[in-house]
Amino acid sequence: xxxxxxxxxxxxxxxxxxxxxxxxxMPALAMAQEASETVTEVVVTGSRIRRxxxxxxxxxxxxxxxxxxxxxxxxxxxxxxxxxxxxxxYGQADGSGSAAGAGQQFPNLFSLGSGRTLTLxxxxxxxxxSSGLGDRVVxxxxxxxGLIKNVEIVQGGGAAVYGSDAIAGVVNYILKDDFExxxxxAQYGISSRNDNEKPSLRVTAGKNFAEGRGNFAINAxxxxxxxxxxxxxxxxxxxxxxxxxxxxxxxxxxxxxxAPATNAKFYAFNNTGVIFxxxxxxPNFFLxxxxxxxxxxxxxxxxxxxxxxxxxxxxxxxxxxxxxxxLATLRTGVERKNFNALGHYDINDHLKLxxxxxxxxxxxxxxxxxxxxxxxxxxxxxxxxxxxxxATNPYLSATxxxxxxxxxxxxxxxxxxxxxxxxxxxxxTREIKYTTDTWxxxxxxxxxxxxxxxxxxxxxxxxxxxTEGTQAGWDVxxxxxxxxxxxxxxxxxxxxxxxxxxxxxxxxxxACAPLNIFGSGNVSAEARAYVTAPSGQDYSNTQDxxxxxxxxxxxxxxxxxxxxxxxxxxxxxxxRYTPFVADQLGLLGAGVATQATSxxxxxxxxxxxxxxxxxGGDFTLPGAKRLEFDGSYRFVDxxxxxxxxxxGAGLQWEVVSGLTFRGSRSRNFRAPxxxxxxxxxxxxxxxxxxxxxxxxxxxxxxxPATRRANCQALFAAHPGYGPLATFQDPAENFxxxxxxxxxxxxxxxxxxxxxxxxxxxxxxxIPGLTIxxxxxxxxxxxxxxxxxxxxxxxxCYDSSAPSxxxxxxxxxxxxxxxxxxMSTTYNAGSVNYRGEVxxxxxxxxxxxxxxxxxxxxxxxxxxxxxxxxxxxxxxxxDESRIDGTVEMPDWRGRFDLRYSRGPLKLYYxxxxxPEALSEWGATIETTPNPTLAANIRHNIxxxxxxxxxxxxxxxxxLTDEMTSxxxxxxxxxxxxxxxxxxxxxx
Numbered sequence: 001x002x003x004x005x006x007x008x009x010x011x012x013x014x015x016x017x018x019x020x021x022x023x024x025x026m027p028a029l030a031m032a033q034e035a036s037e038t039v040t041e042v043v044v045t046g047s048r049i050r051r052x053x054x055x056x057x058x059x060x061x062x063x064x065x066x067x068x069x070x071x072x073x074x075x076x077x078x079x080x081x082x083x084x085x086x087x088x089x090y091g092q093a094d095g096s097g098s099a100a101g102a103g104q105q106f107p108n109l110f111s112l113g114s115g116r117t118l119t120l121x122x123x124x125x126x127x128x129x130s131s132g133l134g135d136r137v138v139x140x141x142x143x144x145x146g147l148i149k150n151v152e153i154v155q156g157g158g159a160a161v162y163g164s165d166a167i168a169g170v171v172n173y174i175l176k177d178d179f180e181x182x183x184x185x186a187q188y189g190i191s192s193r194n195d196n197e198k199p200s201l202r203v204t205a206g207k208n209f210a211e212g213r214g215n216f217a218i219n220a221x222x223x224x225x226x227x228x229x230x231x232x233x234x235x236x237x238x239x240x241x242x243x244x245x246x247x248x249x250x251x252x253x254x255x256x257x258x259a260p261a262t263n264a265k266f267y268a269f270n271n272t273g274v275i276f277x278x279x280x281x282x283p284n285f286f287l288x289x290x291x292x293x294x295x296x297x298x299x300x301x302x303x304x305x306x307x308x309x310x311x312x313x314x315x316x317x318x319x320x321x322x323x324x325x326x327l328a329t330l331r332t333g334v335e336r337k338n339f340n341a342l343g344h345y346d347i348n349d350h351l352k353l354x355x356x357x358x359x360x361x362x363x364x365x366x367x368x369x370x371x372x373x374x375x376x377x378x379x380x381x382x383x384x385x386x387x388x389x390x391a392t393n394p395y396l397s398a399t400x401x402x403x404x405x406x407x408x409x410x411x412x413x414x415x416x417x418x419x420x421x422x423x424x425x426x427x428x429t430r431e432i433k434y435t436t437d438t439w440x441x442x443x444x445x446x447x448x449x450x451x452x453x454x455x456x457x458x459x460x461x462x463x464x465x466x467t468e469g470t471q472a473g474w475d476v477x478x479x480x481x482x483x484x485x486x487x488x489x490x491x492x493x494x495x496x497x498x499x500x501x502x503x504x505x506x507x508x509x510x511a512c513a514p515l516n517i518f519g520s521g522n523v524s525a526e527a528r529a530y531v532t533a534p535s536g537q538d539y540s541n542t543q544d545x546x547x548x549x550x551x552x553x554x555x556x557x558x559x560x561x562x563x564x565x566x567x568x569x570x571x572x573x574x575x576r577y578t579p580f581v582a583d584q585l586g587l588l589g590a591g592v593a594t595q596a597t598s599x600x601x602x603x604x605x606x607x608x609x610x611x612x613x614x615x616g617g618d619f620t621l622p623g624a625k626r627l628e629f630d631g632s633y634r635f636v637d638x639x640x641x642x643x644x645x646x647x648g649a650g651l652q653w654e655v656v657s658g659l660t661f662r663g664s665r666s667r668n669f670r671a672p673x674x675x676x677x678x679x680x681x682x683x684x685x686x687x688x689x690x691x692x693x694x695x696x697x698x699x700x701x702x703x704p705a706t707r708r709a710n711c712q713a714l715f716a717a718h719p720g721y722g723p724l725a726t727f728q729d730p731a732e733n734f735x736x737x738x739x740x741x742x743x744x745x746x747x748x749x750x751x752x753x754x755x756x757x758x759x760x761x762x763x764x765x766i767p768g769l770t771i772x773x774x775x776x777x778x779x780x781x782x783x784x785x786x787x788x789x790x791x792x793x794x795x796c797y798d799s800s801a802p803s804x805x806x807x808x809x810x811x812x813x814x815x816x817x818x819x820x821x822m823s824t825t826y827n828a829g830s831v832n833y834r835g836e837v838x839x840x841x842x843x844x845x846x847x848x849x850x851x852x853x854x855x856x857x858x859x860x861x862x863x864x865x866x867x868x869x870x871x872x873x874x875x876x877x878d879e880s881r882i883d884g885t886v887e888m889p890d891w892r893g894r895f896d897l898r899y900s901r902g903p904l905k906l907y908y909x910x911x912x913x914p915e916a917l918s919e920w921g922a923t924i925e926t927t928p929n930p931t932l933a934a935n936i937r938h939n940i941x942x943x944x945x946x947x948x949x950x951x952x953x954x955x956x957x958l959t960d961e962m963t964s965x966x967x968x969x970x971x972x973x974x975x976x977x978x979x980x981x982x983x984x985x986x
Contacts, residue, residue: 043123044152045153045170046060046161047565047611048551048565049551049563049564049565058156059154059155059156059774059837060154061083061085061152062152062153063079063080063083064149064150065148065149065150067079068145069943070898070941070954071909071941071954072941072952072956072981073145074145074189074198075140075145075336076140076143076145076148076151077089077105077139077141080105080140080171081105084864084865084893085153085155085169085835085892086153087111088972089107089114090331090969091103091105091364092330092331092332092969093328095236097327098328100329100331100332101364101434102366102434102471103331103366103434105140106130106135106138106139107171109168109169110778110833110865111882112168112778114135115136115137115673116167116168116780117137117165117166117167117169117171118158118164118165118170119138119172119173120173121172122172122173122174122175124461125162125463125543126463126465126543127541128467129142129436129438130675131577136573136673139438141360141362142338142358142362144175144202144221144358146221147217147219148173148175148176149175151171151173151174152174153172154169154170155169155756155837156169156666156754156776157666157752157778158668159648159666159669160607160609160666160667161609161632161648163571163605163634164603164636164669164670165670165671167668167670167750167778175356176342177342178208179206180206180207180215181205181206182204182205182985182986183205183984183986184202184983184984184986185201185202185204187199187979187980187982188200188979188981189978189979190979191977193232193233195226195232196228196232196974197224198979199223199224200222200223202220202221203219203221204217204219205218205219210345210346213346214343214345214346215343216343217341217342218342219338220338220340221336222336222337223335223336224333224334224335225333225335227329227330227331227332227333227365227367229325229329229368230324230326230327230329230330231325232330233975234962235965235968236325236330237325238263239262239265240262240264241260241261241311242260242261243259243261244258244259244312247259251925252925254924254925257925258927258928260966262317264311264316264324265308265318265319265320265321265324266314266315266316266321266322266324267283267308268321268420269373269377269420270422271421271424272297272298272518272520273296273419273517273518273519274293274420275294275295275296275417276376276420277417278418279376281376283307285376286305286307287404287407288407289302289403289406293306296419296518296519298519298520298521300396300400300516300518300522301397301399302400307320307321326368329366329368329369330968330973331974332365335365337361339359339360340357340358341355342354342356342357350447352445352446352447353445354443354444355442356440356442356444356463357439357440357442358438358439358440359438359439361436361437361438362434362435362436362438363433363435364433365431366431367431369431370430370432370473370535371423372384372423372427372430372475373421373423374387374421375422376418381590381735382589382735383589383590384589386418386419387419388416388417388418388419389417389419389485390411390416391404391405391411391412392488393487394489394514395495395516395522400518404417424520424521425521425528426476426523426532427476427528427532428532429474430473432471432472432473432536433470433471433472433473434471435469435470435472436468436469437469438465439465439466440464440466442461442463444460444461444462445460446460447459454554456550456551456553457550458550459547460548461545461547462546462547463544463545464542464543465542467539467542469538469539469540470538470539471537471539472534472536472580473534473536474532474533474535475533476531476588477530478588478591479591480530480587481515483497484513484514484515484531485515485517486498486499487516497509497514511530513526515531533588534582535583539578540576541574541575542574543572543573544572545571546569546571547569550565551563551564552564557613558618559615559619559626560613560616561613562611562613564611565608566606566609567605567606567607568604568605568607569604570602570605572601573600573674575598575599575674575675576597577596577598578596579595593682594682595680596680597678597679597680599677601641601674603637604637605635605636606634607632608634609630610629610632612628613628614627614628614629616628623656624655625655626654626660627651627654629649629650629651630649630650632647633646634646638749640672640677641671641672641747642748642749644749645667646668646669649664649665649666650663651663657764658763659761659762659763660759660760661757661760662757662759662774664756665753668751668752668753669749669751670749672747672748675743676744677743677745677747678743679741679743681740681742682740682741683739683740683741684738685738685739686737686738686739686789687733687734687735687736687737688793688810688818690790690794691731691732691793692794692796693707693711693714693724693729693797693816696728698711701798701877702798703877706797710798711724712724718816720814721815721816722815722816729816729818731818731819736819737789737819737820737821738820739821739822741822741823742824743824743825744824744825744826747825747826748782750780750782750784751781751782752778752781752831754776755775756775756776757774757775758774759774766842769841769842769843770842772837772840773836773837775835775836776835776836778831778832779830779832780832782827782828783827783829783831785826785827785875786823786825787822787823787824787828787874789818789822789823791875792806792810792821792822793821795876796810810822828873828874828875828876829872829874829876830872831870831871831873832871832872834868834869834870835865835866835870836865836868837863837865838863838864838865840862840863841860841861841862842859842860843858843860844858845857846858854901856899856904857900858897858898859897859898859899859900861895861896861898862893862895863896864891864892866890867884867889867890867891868883868890869883870882870888881920884916884920885916885917885919885922886919886964886967886970887919889916890914890916891912891913891914892912892913893911893913894912895909895910896909903946904942905943907941907942908938908939908940909939910939911936912934913970914934916932917932918931929965932966933965934964935961936961937957937961937971937972938957938958938961939955939958940954940958941954941955948984949983950982950985951983952979952981952982953978953981955976955978955979957975957976957977958976960976961975962974
């Protein structure tokens with residue numbers, strides 16, 4: 001389905017479609033007079049050499065200011081989500097129970113990871129927005145929408161020109177530098193379900209001065225989106241899960257191994273407390289009265305408990321358990337406040353001084369970011385395990401106590417029962433709040449001069465940026481919790497903590513407040529203050545960057561002037577990660593201390609580019625109107641990762657006017673991030689998940705014979721491990737292994753090889769039509785992967801020549817069980833991507849069809865990405881594919897239609913994703929929904945310019961398509977959204 005002949009047919013179909021379009025409109029267009037065009041040279045993203053905009057060596061797509069306004073976008077990330085080569089990001093929970101997160105949006109080209117897409121502002125790097133030591137990524141929330149001129153996106157490579165991280169490509173926000181006047185813009189959006197409100201305000205003001213030699217502009221803007229909950233959308237409100245299908249008879253019976261269920265509940269706990277006789281999540285262990293399971297009511301009394309219809313541990317359908325919909329927020333709410341100032345002054349005709357100032361404050365709120373729970377699903381050592389309680393607990397009423405004793409006679413003789421619950425009143429709030437303050441100041445001096453009949457241009461810029469962030473929530477102090485739940489009555493009949501009522505004064509804790517564990521809403525303010533503590537982290541990032549460039553004419557050739565650009569860049573980055581006090585002391589949760597840490601690096605980088613016209617102008621050959629070569633090279637000296645050399649080469653061949661072929665190849669890199677190098681170290685008990693030498697795994701893996709031989713050698717050298725044929729490591733399933741997590745200071749750069757091959761068709765007989773198709777191939781090696789303990793084990797035993805460094809990351813005890821292991825980042829991964837990007841644009845003044853009548857102008861646009869292969873490996877031995885699945889569908893496209901006539905503008909677009917597999921290789925045998933339906937969302941908007949005022953309105957997802965069942969991410973689950981806006985100019 002995805003072979004090269006198919007790709008060839010697709011490319012041919014695109015070109016033929018363009019020819020068909022020409023045939024339709026050619027008669028009318030023949031009457032149009034061709035206007036002369038002046039080709040100006042500018043710096044286009046992907047190169048620092050000034051050139052004509054249409055002659056870029058690699059695929060570039062552009063988002064203009066108009067496209068942002070007409071779709072009602074209030075933030076740059078919303079516009080990026082519509083680019084077919086960028087994986088959409090919504091600040092959304094994935095449905096696994098994980099939190100929705102900070103609400104930040106980072107561009108992610110070709111799904112290679114946001115850390116492999118470089119973000120620039122006006123062609124220069126800016127400080128990262130990530131938390132402390134994370135990827136060098138820039139949150140789209142900090143970009144001033146009111147000052148965006150264009151967003152240029154290079155698809156594939158760019159490291160030789162811009163440095164680290166430009167593996168998948170580059171996103172360059174180009175801001176206006178000539179704004180004059182005052183513009184105020186207000187917009188309000190709301191969904192058809194009366195939620196997902198999106199108010200926004202922005203003010204932009206600018207003025208030319210010194211007879212037009214200078215300009216200064218400022219911009220201030222604010223926008224806000226409220227959180228969405230699972231219960232706010234029909235699909236997520238279903239509480240849908242899958243579980244092992246009891247009707248499955250085998251791998252070839254046409255019956256899925258998984259069955260779907262809705263109204264999922266965690267039968268093992270709820271918000272008031274479920275009672276167990278044995279601390280294990282098995283329905284047989286419910287405490288029963290007259291055969292009926294029991295729970296506490298909100299007031300702390302007993303009532304019958306309906307566990308629902310059992311599905312699998314820990315889920316049931318229906319009943320009184322904890323609802324799956326309440327586990328996590330659907331989408332994080334984000335409030336953003338930005339202030340920007342830009343200015344430039346022409347000191348003379350050849351020297352310009354420029355400055356940029358950015359400040360942004362973003363606050364993400366995840367209302368269900370944390371959950372305090374004590375359930376039979378976990379052991380007490382984890383901090384979220386069950387709570388044993390006894391008949392002596394003073395919060396039990398006489399009636400409740402009598403029923404408990406009757407239901408469990410041993411309870412009356414000192415044996416415990418076990419409480420399993422999720423707290424609604426223990427933490428001050430479940431919300432995790434993410435606050436990020438970003439600032440950046442830049443000063444630039446640039447000029448041009450002429451020497452020896454050659455034009456040159458240069459620039460020198462320096463910037464300083466910083467990010468201060470806080471992730472703040474609440475968690476439970478485990479040691480204090482243990483004291484507070486052990487409540488007793490003292491001699492005066494008062495309920496106190498047991499440590500304050502025993503005979504040993506050394507145990508006294510004057511601050512301890514007893515905790516009522518039964519029901520909901522019964523936790524006193526004193527107990528809450530005693531057992532909880534702020535949990536989170538503060539982080540800082542700083543970046544200093546100095547960039548010097550020199551470019552211009554190199555020499556004159558028969559085909560034109562050869563051009564060059566040379567650059568030196570110095571960059572220093574520093575980051576600090578400071579957990580809150582309770583986190584550093586290991587007082588919370590499982591009691592694992594998290595260290596404060598910091599890291600830094602600097603780079604010295606030299607780069608150069610050349611653009612050499614081989615044929616062109618008056619020097620042509622038949623079938624070669626223009627032939628150009630461009631090359632780039634970069635040398636990087638990184639203070640931690642070492643030296644690196646990367647390059648790029650491209651060729652453009654204009655066969656005849658309007659038909660150009662282009663191709664490029666480049667070597668790109670990504671240096672390890674501060675997080676990957678210096679993440680704080682912590683050691684805690686955990687599970688290794690998979691031991692390759694287990695008897696049921698020894699014949700598995702990518703090379704079963706190699707795995708078996710390595711395990712046999714291990715057991716032969718250690719007879720005490722016992723027979724290999726029956727070996728089972730309990731560390732797979734139990735918290736028996738000390739696992740150390742943290743950074744890896746020995747990481748090296750990851751490298752990618754990128755190839756592009758494309759065609760640009762701009763037929764002279766159809767002015768205004770452009771058809772572009774590019775093939776993109778990216779092969780990444782030495783990839784920086786997150787290695788779990790299981791990954792290190794698999795890499796050791798699946799290798800024909802085991803590495804001592806890999807095999808030394810874990811140890812075994814006298815029984816052969818893994819007793820210690822490591823989880824960190826490691827250079828071993830790979831990514832292979834294959835795909836094409838297509839762009840068709842056509843502008844048709846209707847006067848060409850209807851002379852002497854002004855019926856306005858139509859504009860057609862089609863953008864599509866065809867993903868033919870996406871294969872990844874974490875360890876170098878495992879392989880996985882996601883192309884053709886909901887994670888990366890075969891196709892993703894958008895069609896735009898615009899109509900304008902004078903002050904009136906109308907817009908229609910349709911976003912398309914085809915039918916896709918739920919996961920690679922999915923069949924009815926593996927999942928009840930192996931294939932998801934195509935997702936098609938329609939959008940309309942319109943605006944009318946009254947002169948000083950422009951009003952606009954629109955509807956996103958007109959038919960309320962949302963997502964394709966049962967995915968919450970294949971499409972946009974927000975659904976139908978309305979917006980109205982007003983723009984005023986003075």
